[in-house]
Amino acid sequence: QQQVKQSPQSLIVQKGGISIINCAYENTAFDYFPWYQQFPGKGPALLIAIRPDVSEKKEGRFTISFNKSAKQFSLHIMDSQPGDSATYFCAAQAGDKIIFGKGTRLHILP
């Protein structure tokens, strides 16, 4: 049973546009929701994270929106740049156990 559902699987956005990736979770025990960015051949790197007591968190061009009642959260990348082209994973964590979404391959057109 997939505990974290991520969509879309792939996304193409024009440079300067907004990239939006969505995730949904099932287990209400999750208390930490990080997003990871992964470039080919590299390990994932923490991008931004949120806890369920906050509805939105913004760091630079990256924003997480969190809807606790709907058990959904999303990543918004404003003014998307070619350097943002990567695979993005949402995750849900309870304690030290983390469950990843299946990933979104983002390609920003120059």
Added chain:
Amino acid sequence: GAVVSQHPSWVICKSGTSVKIECRSLDFQATTMFWYRQFPKQSLMLMATSNEGSKATYEQGVEKDKFLINHASLTLSTLTVTSAHPEDSSFYICSLIGTGGRNEQFFGPGTRLTVL
């Protein structure tokens, strides 16, 4: 934060041989490390949790006799793939929880294993 290194970054071996992958915490002592496997264009799958000074905890479906984990010190965990076969070819990534009490996981750069 935390800085995590892995060695080697890539390895090619013949079928039937064993391969050891090292995961090091460079800037603090980690009592717990995690090992993940990632197949091409797929997500990370947790294989096992490595605990310093005790036996690793393996996820369901992961063969503990095939994937030997040793966490002998607070800065080093090793994963040995025994009698490797082509289906073991994958990207192996370790991680640990950093300082700060937020349960953030910091990942190593990964090791690409190719079994011929």
